[in-house]
Amino acid sequence: MLTVRELNDKQEMLDQISVIQELYPSLTLEEYGNELDFMLPLNYGQVAVFEDETCVGISGYWLGSKLWCGKYLELDNIIVVEKARSAGVGQLIFDFLQKKASEANCNFMSLDSYTQNFKAHKFFYNNEFSPKGFHFIKFLNPDKVR
Secondary structure, three states, rough: OOEEEEEEOHHHOOOHHHHHHHHHOOHHHHHHHHHHHHHHHHOOOEEEEEOOEEEEEEEOOOOOOOOEOOOEEEEEEEEEEEHHOOOOHHHHHHHHHHHHHOOOOOOOOOOOOOOOOOHHHHHHHHHOOOOOOOOOOOOOHHHHHO
């Protein structure tokens, strides 16, 4: 049986590093801990899907506010382990975070996706996400970007 729950502290997040490493295989426990130390005080959180006691999917999220849109929830690094893909794990994450965004009175949800990630795009479209602009970046330390 699949269950979704928030990871409530840094240790719970660190315990799921193997799932994060499916997307970022070179990420070390120390680097992950340092990133969490920076992000957690800035309204960062994580939700995870468990099959029994094994994590099979995880997503970070940010709660924020901007002048142009007000309050929003941004999904960050939606990761489903390979053996659990196409089993509804991503949908559980999306549904959980949509409810969280509604309860937090957010005006919208957002996410970034690489242009070549076509399978994910289909999933996002099916969940009523649509591209509304470009996300421009300028690398300052390209060797540090995973």
